[in-house]
Amino acid sequence: MPSTTLHKYHEEIAENGFTIIRQFLTAEEIAQYRKASEDLIKYTREGKWPHARTRGKQFPPWPKDFTPDIWGITGLLHPELGELSKPFHDFYASDKILAVAGDILKTDKYGLSMELLNMLINPLTDFELDWHRDTIKPEVSEEEEAELLLKDQYDGAQFNLALLEDNCLIVVPKSHNRIRTPEERKKTTNDNRKEFIQGQITVELAPGDLVFYNNNILHRAAYSSKNLRITLHGSYGRVNHGDSRAKGILQHGIADWLPDLKSDNENLNLLKEKLIALTKKFENVQLGYALEG
Template identity: 25%
Template sequence: MASKAQIEQYEDQGYFIADDAVVPEMLPALTEATRRVADKVRSGEVVDKTDKIGTGGEGTAPVVIMGVMAPEFGEPIFSDYLASEPVERYVHPFLGEELRLGWVTAFAIQGGGYQCGWHRDFGAEERDGSYEVEMEILSRYRKNLLKWHMALIDDPCLWIVPGSQRRYRTDHEREVLISNKGVGDIPDAKQIRLKRGQTIFWNGNTIHRGVMPTGMEERLTLCGCLVKHQADDPSETLDERFRWRLADNVREALPEKVRVYYDRWKRLQIVD
């Protein structure tokens, strides 16, 4: 399970890396499944749209595939992975044992050039707040979840400013994030070089970016997330990236444990 040192590193630095958060035998199967999913998106056999997963449409070059768990892809291994013992072993110390979805999605990029500039994962929250505003968001936002990236091939794309989830942005960071729209260098930023099979559990409140280095031709990395569930959790506005999960055929395709996660999630959704 997550060691005391790892938990402390997560609290202090905003991340830690685990070598054993995936069943070794599952790694090749997940890699092949992700490639098949990406091929289906590319050919249009499956159309990965956030509002509805379709079949038989126009092919597109995937970047992040949001619907890998959808039955249209025919790859139950992604849900099995979410419910797998090593994932639980790392998630339970942070969130307890009562959980809800969460997600599994996949970076499946072919050809170079992917870039996502410096930002915090603040959703619709204020991105240029005063000290008080930003610190309030950091103290509250997404405290009930744990998310991670698991590299299916070596992945050096994620950069993190360690510890930035606990503090107000510097003047220089504001310059880069706001004035320069995420482009530029940030001192003390750390490039995370994941080896195949390694998992980084990290806090999206950190200042971070994603960049495919020159010469890198493929990014194949799973993203996962689970959420702490409590009986009195308030309803929440549906995250539009997951509207497709409201379709009738989604639940029945899930393994029993993930069905529980799904039901808890679905019950809380406020849907327009």
């Protein structure tokens, strides 16, 4: 999205840990992507697509046993989805969302790498995620936490794009570049890990609203089975910073199908080639999983 302020979105994320763009999608785009999403949700809940986030499990690997009680669908660009995937090619590789990601990472589209595109939906029974940072384990010492927070702060950009009203994401603003307070450390490592934290806010999104956030911000989510949710959830990497992104991205199994991805979208093919280079670099390397739970 055009901005009169140089790197406006980068500056907002640097300050607060997130930035919200209201009405990022037009009404026509909302309708288009909602229809595509509803088709894929139906397909997945019927047991025809195995790559889903099962209720009760927060982080990969997710169980292979089928259940319609899921809170997310992974691999929206997976070639085995065929025509169901095509609308998401154009969304993920659109010039206007790449412009935002480029602003955040201070590069143009040629400096961006493809990463992930998933979907977050309402489960059939209520479910809440623990407080977490996406790639820093909660048990790390203060010294290690401080070191990791300073490392490659702008190596990637992560987003939620709401297609329906969405008030699931809960964040602690400005927590992305500092160690946890004693309260935060306690409430992110105790048996509950879902308690209220001083200063937390709920990110309220209307259909078509977009939030990008630093994945080191303290965040969690609360999913109501009664409130329909359709939110596109994805990320982009910055070329030459892939090493720090590798575990968080490749843990989702994208290297297994990426070479088979074919698209008519030139931007997507450009992004794909950057990620292929990263997968080759870590071929036969056991990276494990970023978080447990």
